[in-house]
Amino acid sequence: MLIALYYAVGLWGYVFTPDPYGIPLVWPATGVGLAFTYLYGYRMLPALGIATGLILWQFTEDAMPLVEATGVVLATMAGVGLGAWALRRFGFSPGFERLRDVLLLLVVGALAASGLAATAGAWAMAVSIEELGFSDTWWLCWVADLIGFLLVTPALIAWLAAGRRHLDSGLPMIVLLAASLIGVSALVYSGVLETGLAMPLSYAVFPLVMLAALRCPIQITTSLILIVGAIALSGTGWGLGPFADAGLEQSLLSLNAQLALLVLTGLLLAALRNERESAEARGRQHLDDLARAGRLSTLGELSASLAHELNQPLCAVTSYASASRRLLDRERLDDLRDALTQLDSNAHRAAETIRQVRATAMSETPRQVAMAPRDLITPVLELLDPELKRRRVRIDVDVARSLPHIRVAPVQIEQVLVNLLRNAMEAVETRLDGTIRVAARNLGTALEITVTDNGPGIPEERLATLFDPFATWKSGGIGLGLPISRSLVEAHGGQLTATNLDDGGARFRFTLPLEVPDARSQTPAGLSGRR
Structure with a gap:
C-alpha cells in the first residue's frame, strides 16, 4: 500500500514541474513515507526505498546517474526514519491533542524529513546537471517537500491512527x-x-x-x-x-x-x-x-441522623424477632404471621437506608434513569427528616403527581438537594418559625425545582461569587457545596441560580431537562404537604 500511494502522489507531484530538469514544486511523497513509518514502524523503510527508486528511475533516469540516485534513496529513507524516531521520542500525539504536537510535526517535517530529502535531491541534481546550483535547487526542493508534507501527512496520520472514531x-x-x-x-x-x-x-x-x-x-x-x-x-x-x-x-x-x-x-x-x-x-x-x-x-456530618434512622428499624426487627419466637412457642400462628410481616418490613426499611448511604458514597459515574420528580425528592426528605426534627424546622412540599418524568443520575441530584436543604436549615435554625419550602413545576421544556427559606437571606456582596469554589462566609464552611451542586446540575443540562426574596429569605432554583419536552406548562397540584 505504501509503494502504491507513494508512487501515485509522486506522479501527481510531477504535474508541477516547470523546468526541463525535473524539479517538482510540490512533493507530497516524503510526507506519505513519514506517516506510514511513524505509525507502522521502521519495517516500512524498505518499501519506501523501493517506491523512491521507482520514481527516480521513471523520471530522472537520463539526468541522474545511479550513484546519485542511490544517495537520494538512502537520504530519503534516513530522513523519514529520523523523523519517525523524533515523533515517537518526543511524544507526538496523532490526534493533535496539544499545541506542541503541531509544532513538533512542523519541526520534524522541516528539518528531518524534508530537510534531508531536499539536501540529497539538490546535491544529486547539482552534481548531475552543470546548469543547476545547489543552493537554488535546495530551496526549491525543500519548499516542495515541506508543502507536500504539510498537506498530506496530518491527514494520513489522523485517519490511519483514529479511523472513523x-x-x-x-x-x-x-x-x-x-x-x-x-x-x-x-x-x-x-x-x-x-x-x-x-x-x-x-x-x-x-x-x-x-x-x-x-x-x-x-x-x-x-x-x-x-x-x-x-x-x-x-x-x-x-x-x-x-x-x-x-x-x-x-x-x-x-x-x-x-x-x-x-x-x-x-x-x-x-x-x-x-x-x-x-x-x-x-x-x-x-x-x-x-x-x-x-x-x-455530608455522610460524616449526618452520621448521628443516619444512626437514628437505622436504630429505629433495627430495634423493631429485634423486638419482632423476640415476639415471633414467643408466638411460635405458643403456636399462635396468625399473630406470628403479622409479626413476621412487620419484621420483614423493618428489615427492608433498614436495607433501603443503607442503600441510600452506599449510593451517596459511590464514586462510579451514576447511571441516568427516568423518574418522577416526587420519587427523586422524597428519599432526600426522608434522609434529612431526623435532622429537620432536631432543628425544629418545618418543611412545606409542593410537588405535583402529574409532573412529567426527568432523566437524571439520582445520586447526583440527591446530593444537590441535600446541599441546598442543609444550607437552608442552617439559615433558619435561629428562627422559631423556621420554614423551608420545596416546590417543583413544569416549565414546558424543563422541570424547575426551588428550595426557599425564610432566613436572613444571602449578603448582597456575596451573591456575585456565591458559586465560586471556596467562597464562603459561614464559620467552618469550605465553600465547595454550591460549586459542586452547580457543576452537577449543569452536567445534566440545567442551571442553578440563587436570589434573595423581597420579604426576606433566599431561593435556590435549578432546572433539569424533561425526558420528553412538554409544550404545556403544568401548575403544581395534587401532591403537596407539610412535614
Whole structure:
C-alpha cells in the first residue's frame, strides 16, 4: 500500500514541474513515507526505498546517474526514519491533542524529513546537471517537500491512527463544510473569475477551515485542508486561478505560502480546541472528585441522623424477632404471621437506608434513569427528616403527581438537594418559625425545582461569587457545596441560580431537562404537604 500511494502522489507531484530538469514544486511523497513509518514502524523503510527508486528511475533516469540516485534513496529513507524516531521520542500525539504536537510535526517535517530529502535531491541534481546550483535547487526542493508534507501527512496520520472514531455526530455540519470548501475552491481555480475577484475570494476558505477546526474531528479538518490544497495546486498547475498569471514557478511558490498558512491555521486551532476540551475534562473530573469528597463529608456530618434512622428499624426487627419466637412457642400462628410481616418490613426499611448511604458514597459515574420528580425528592426528605426534627424546622412540599418524568443520575441530584436543604436549615435554625419550602413545576421544556427559606437571606456582596469554589462566609464552611451542586446540575443540562426574596429569605432554583419536552406548562397540584 505504501509503494502504491507513494508512487501515485509522486506522479501527481510531477504535474508541477516547470523546468526541463525535473524539479517538482510540490512533493507530497516524503510526507506519505513519514506517516506510514511513524505509525507502522521502521519495517516500512524498505518499501519506501523501493517506491523512491521507482520514481527516480521513471523520471530522472537520463539526468541522474545511479550513484546519485542511490544517495537520494538512502537520504530519503534516513530522513523519514529520523523523523519517525523524533515523533515517537518526543511524544507526538496523532490526534493533535496539544499545541506542541503541531509544532513538533512542523519541526520534524522541516528539518528531518524534508530537510534531508531536499539536501540529497539538490546535491544529486547539482552534481548531475552543470546548469543547476545547489543552493537554488535546495530551496526549491525543500519548499516542495515541506508543502507536500504539510498537506498530506496530518491527514494520513489522523485517519490511519483514529479511523472513523468520533465521526458519529455532526454529519450535516461536515457535509455542509465539505460542499462549501469544494465549491469555493473549484470556483476560484476554474479560471471562470477574473484575477481581481478570484484572488480575494481564495481567502474565503480560511474561515471555513477555522470553523471545521473548532467543530469537527481532526480527521475531517485535515481532509478538508488536503482537498482544498489539491484543488488549488491542480488548478494552478494547469494555468487556472489567481496564482497562474506569474508563471508556474512563481505562481506555485506564492500559492504554497497561502496553503502553508491555511494548514497551520487549521492545525493550531484544532490543537487549541483539543487542549481546551482536555482542560475542561480534567476540571470536570476534579469537580467529580470534590463532589465525592463532599458526599463523604455530608455522610460524616449526618452520621448521628443516619444512626437514628437505622436504630429505629433495627430495634423493631429485634423486638419482632423476640415476639415471633414467643408466638411460635405458643403456636399462635396468625399473630406470628403479622409479626413476621412487620419484621420483614423493618428489615427492608433498614436495607433501603443503607442503600441510600452506599449510593451517596459511590464514586462510579451514576447511571441516568427516568423518574418522577416526587420519587427523586422524597428519599432526600426522608434522609434529612431526623435532622429537620432536631432543628425544629418545618418543611412545606409542593410537588405535583402529574409532573412529567426527568432523566437524571439520582445520586447526583440527591446530593444537590441535600446541599441546598442543609444550607437552608442552617439559615433558619435561629428562627422559631423556621420554614423551608420545596416546590417543583413544569416549565414546558424543563422541570424547575426551588428550595426557599425564610432566613436572613444571602449578603448582597456575596451573591456575585456565591458559586465560586471556596467562597464562603459561614464559620467552618469550605465553600465547595454550591460549586459542586452547580457543576452537577449543569452536567445534566440545567442551571442553578440563587436570589434573595423581597420579604426576606433566599431561593435556590435549578432546572433539569424533561425526558420528553412538554409544550404545556403544568401548575403544581395534587401532591403537596407539610412535614
